[in-house]
Amino acid sequence: MYPVADKRLLVPLSTSVTVRQTVGYAVRSALEGDGPAELHFVVAVPDDAGMSGDTRHLEEADDLLERARTWANEDADDGALSVETAVLGTDEYLFGPRDYAESFAAYADDNDVDRVVLDPEYLPGATSPMLQPLERELAAVGLAYDEAPVERPARRERLVGAESLDRFVGMFGISFAFYLLLGDPTYWFDLVTGVVVAAIVSITLSHVTFSIAPRRIESPIRTVRFALYVPLLLWEIVKANVAVALVILRPSMPIEPKLTRINARVSGGLPLLSLANSITLTPGTLTVRANDQRLVVHTLIEDAREDLFEGRLERAVRFVFYGREAAAIASPEERGDAEIIRGDEW
Amino acid sequence: MIETIRFGAIVVLVAGGLFFTLVSTVGVLRLPDVYARAHTASQADTLGAGLTLAGVALALGWQSATIYTVLLLFFVFLTNPTAAHAIARSAAETGVEPLTDEEGENR
Structure with missing residues (x-):
């Protein structure tokens, strides 16, 4: 051995x-x-x-x-x-x-x-x-x-127990709500077909949608916090759009494209996805590589780079997934987690 | 009176959407490399489509089609960064070196 x-x-x-x-x-x-x-x-x-x-x-x-x-x-x-x-x-x-x-x-x-x-x-x-x-x-x-070679007796039991029920209920709720959003919530036919469709969807797909079972209390709270996050994100998008538009329309076009590496303090699939997507969604910053929490971000203008290093989006994502206390974190620049890199060192 | 305001708001929103789509087009033509262009290409989706769809929602008023418009926007906002990232990443993987500004290397 x-x-x-x-x-x-x-x-x-x-x-x-x-x-x-x-x-x-x-x-x-x-x-x-x-x-x-x-x-x-x-x-x-x-x-x-x-x-x-x-x-x-x-x-x-x-x-x-x-x-x-x-x-x-x-x-x-x-x-x-x-x-x-x-x-x-x-x-x-x-x-x-x-x-x-x-x-x-x-x-x-x-x-x-x-x-x-x-x-x-x-x-x-x-x-x-x-x-x-x-x-x-x-x-x-x-x-x-x-x-270590170990035996895991309880693992399989646990998966078919409460967790898969939570998954099923979560998936059922989401797909049923979506179905009624597209249909008519007051029409009985839509309600019945909605239940059938949601049941089929959640039986077949709930394990694909949730790699980790949703928490009964935490997940709804996160959804509410996410709803609070959306206006902030929209505001950042509008600001960044205007800034980039001004740079592009100036005849001299004063762009300063640079590659940066950010070591983001969020972990796990969904939080990282939210952060990387939000960064890409704001013009001026573009996630080129995502290797766990190490993000290689291409920045087009100085303002966008400063915003990225200030880590406002990161703090907001931490607020959504980990709560208010977790949002009070030093910015990536202060932590030494943000650096400008050259094209050949990623 | 309210109708006039609404009409004005719709015109402003659609005009704003058109403006950002135009900026995005200008950007794609002017900017130097694929990474820089990906930034501005996403503008057409975020504010270009965003403002226009907001105008459409306002024009349709309070009916179920308005919900579809909002959903449409939601999915555009989900798929746009995914596509932009996919383009940037595949460019990086095929070895396209980003054009970077090396003078301000003192931070």
Whole structure:
């Protein structure tokens, strides 16, 4: 299997159903060789928890680390095993898989760790699947990893349970509302056919539409917040349109096309899609590449670039998906997440 | 009186839509490369179609066809950035170097 020469293992933990098995596997593979081994358990606190002074996440992290330490000591029996624990992300924004990978790499460097053991269900605070992008980013920063072989008993059960009901109800509501919007909500025939069509659509497509089940409370709140976001977006579009129109109509046409890279602090499919689409929708900024939260944006004029670096749209998208507190974030420029790049370095 | 205001508003909206569509055309002709042109091409969709459809909605008044107009606008706003991004991305993938202004490289 894996070479067992390495004795120091880094094990990122989150409260998943398989965290116990991951710890067990890490202990076994650490003790496979001879001589003393070192296990480093780390809990990465997601961006919103670390910076806002909310201590609840930190307490949870300490609690999890304490449990992991006990488990490791149980499993190690008499093996020569020392356990280190740490909480990562308290002094930096951890958002997407790349941030996690970089944070792990920095920790691995400091502590001379040579391999990472990943929990297949690793999900640190984020709502989107983490494992595959994280593996890609770990490979990119050159950190060796292997995935703990675990059994996931409850997984399939959970998918046909409450979550798929939520998906079904969400999809049914959306398609029924859309049907009646096109038809006549007071005509009985449209109501009946609407129910039939919505039922068929939601049975066949609800798993395609929602890769993550909608939340009963959060999703409607997000929809309302999105409705608040639309006027702001329209206003930004009008402003940008006028600015670009003025530049184009000037005989000298003072354009300054530049490529920029923005490390956006939104993660997951839908929030990123909203941000990248909003950026492209405003003339003057155009998303050329989107690699997780790293967006390569082509900017046409100085004003548009300043607006982009100020991150007003990013803040608005964070407000829509994460709430009001999350919207108060430093601008990409202040965070050092915005830079002008040349055409050949993307 | 109200009819006159409404008529005036419709004319202003449609004229605005036409203006931005014209600007977009001028931009596509004047701007240097595919990336810069993609910016201005989206103007025809956002404010060009946007203002015109707002004028249409106002002209139709309060009826179900107005809802279709708003929906139409919604879908234009969804598909426009997707198309613009697809064009820019495929240009980047086929190796089209963006024409960039390298003097102000001090930020």
